[in-house]
Amino acid sequence: xxxxxxxxxxxxxxxxxxxxxxxxxxxxxxxxxxxxxxxxxxxxxxxxxxxxxxxxxxxxxxxxxxxxxxxxxxxxxxxxxxxxxxxxxxxxxxxxxxxxxxxxxxxxxxxx
Amino acid sequence: xxxxxxxxxxxxxxxxxxxxxxxxxxxxxxxxxxxxxxxxxxxxxxxxxxxxxxxxxxxxxxxxxxxxxxxxxxxxxxxxxxxxxxxxxxxxxxxxxxxxxxxxxxxxxxxxxxxx
Numbered sequence: 001x002x003x004x005x006x007x008x009x010x011x012x013x014x015x016x017x018x019x020x021x022x023x024x025x026x027x028x029x030x031x032x033x034x035x036x037x038x039x040x041x042x043x044x045x046x047x048x049x050x051x052x053x054x055x056x057x058x059x060x061x062x063x064x065x066x067x068x069x070x071x072x073x074x075x076x077x078x079x080x081x082x083x084x085x086x087x088x089x090x091x092x093x094x095x096x097x098x099x100x101x102x103x104x105x106x107x108x109x110x111x112x
Numbered sequence: 113x114x115x116x117x118x119x120x121x122x123x124x125x126x127x128x129x130x131x132x133x134x135x136x137x138x139x140x141x142x143x144x145x146x147x148x149x150x151x152x153x154x155x156x157x158x159x160x161x162x163x164x165x166x167x168x169x170x171x172x173x174x175x176x177x178x179x180x181x182x183x184x185x186x187x188x189x190x191x192x193x194x195x196x197x198x199x200x201x202x203x204x205x206x207x208x209x210x211x212x213x214x215x216x217x218x219x220x221x222x223x224x225x226x227x228x
Contacts, residue, residue, distance in 0.1 A: 004154070034216070043116070043203060043219030044155065089154050098143065099168060100217070102154030 003027045004092050006103035014111050019077040021106050023090030026071065030092040034100070035064060035075050038087045047088070048075070077108075085110045114138075116220035118204050124226045125194055133189045133223045135204030143207040144187050145217060146179055148200045155203055155219075161187060194227045201225075 005024045013019045023033075031052040036044035050057040050064045050073065057064050063076045077084055090103040117136040125131050137144050143162050147155035157171040163184040172178070176194075181187040191198055201224050205217040 006154075009152075036219075041221070043205075043221050045219070046216035049216070091154070097168075098160055098162075099145070099157040099171070100155075101157065102147075104152065104154050 002104070003030075004090055004101050004103040006088075006090055006106050008106050009104070010107040010109070012109045012111055013080050015082060016079045019075075019080045019084065019108055019110070021075040021077075021088050021090075021108065023073045023075075023103055024071060025073075025092050027092070027094065027101070028071070029094040029097075030101075031095050032093045033064070033066060033073050034091045034093075035062075036089040036091060036102075038089065038105070044089055080110045082110050082112055084108060116204055116206050116218050118202075118220040118223050120223060121221065122224045122226075124228060127196060127227055128193055130190065130192045131194055131225065133191075133202050133225070135187045135189070135206075135220060137185065137187070137204070137206030138208070138218055141206035141208050141218075142184075143209070143217075144181055145205040145207075146187070146189050147203040147205065147219075149203055149222070150200050158189070191225075194225075196227045199225055199227045 034049040035047040037047045038044040048062045050066050066073045087105045087107045089105045091100040119134045145160040146158040149155045159169040159179050161181040176192045179189045201222045203222045205219045207217045
């Protein structure tokens with residue numbers, strides 16, 4: 001039972017263009033969502049998060065959008081840079097529950 | 113320490129042996145989490161601690177898996193009578209506060225366990 005789904009295993013984007021990574025969830029109790037970025041041989045590192053009371057959160061080149069009715073969130077990176085090439089994991093948690101549920105990840109490749 | 117430290121980085125063990133994986137969280141971090149990540153998958157929750165108390169162990173696959181954090185700092189994940197299906201990357205994460213996950217967790221580099 002995959003409660004957090006990232007249906008695109010990989011994505012290639014030209015440098016300078018926008019990268020859009022998508023994530024869907026099924027558990028309506030989830031109220032906090034995070035994106036983690038992972039380079040090879042390293043642990044995941046936190047990138048950006050959003051609470052369910054918001055529909056958008058922006059941090060520099062990174063913006064996360066949340067559509068609660070569709071149970072969908074997306075991460076926008078603009079402009080994309082070669083250093084953004086990594087695996088991106090979407091994760092979610094429910095109020096009062098400290099565990100994170102992760103998606104399977106999307107490998108983003110930025111083409112110079 | 114500067115980050116979450118896990119040891120060993122790599123562990124190869126024979127089926128049936130016991131293994132102990134260690135996690136040293138960021139100094140002062142209250143919450144400590146164990147995750148398991150199979151190839152091509154996202155991290156899967158195993159268990160977590162607030163201080164020395166194990167709060168949730170619902171993700172532990174079976175009773176061969178156990179974890180402890182006796183002094184509220186370093187934690188050990190023990191797998192008894194290992195099986196080949198236990199092969200995975202085991203990741204530890206820590207957070208500075210308890211409560212819901214509205215703060216980031218910092219992950220270690222993981223321990224790659226291979227059971228042969």
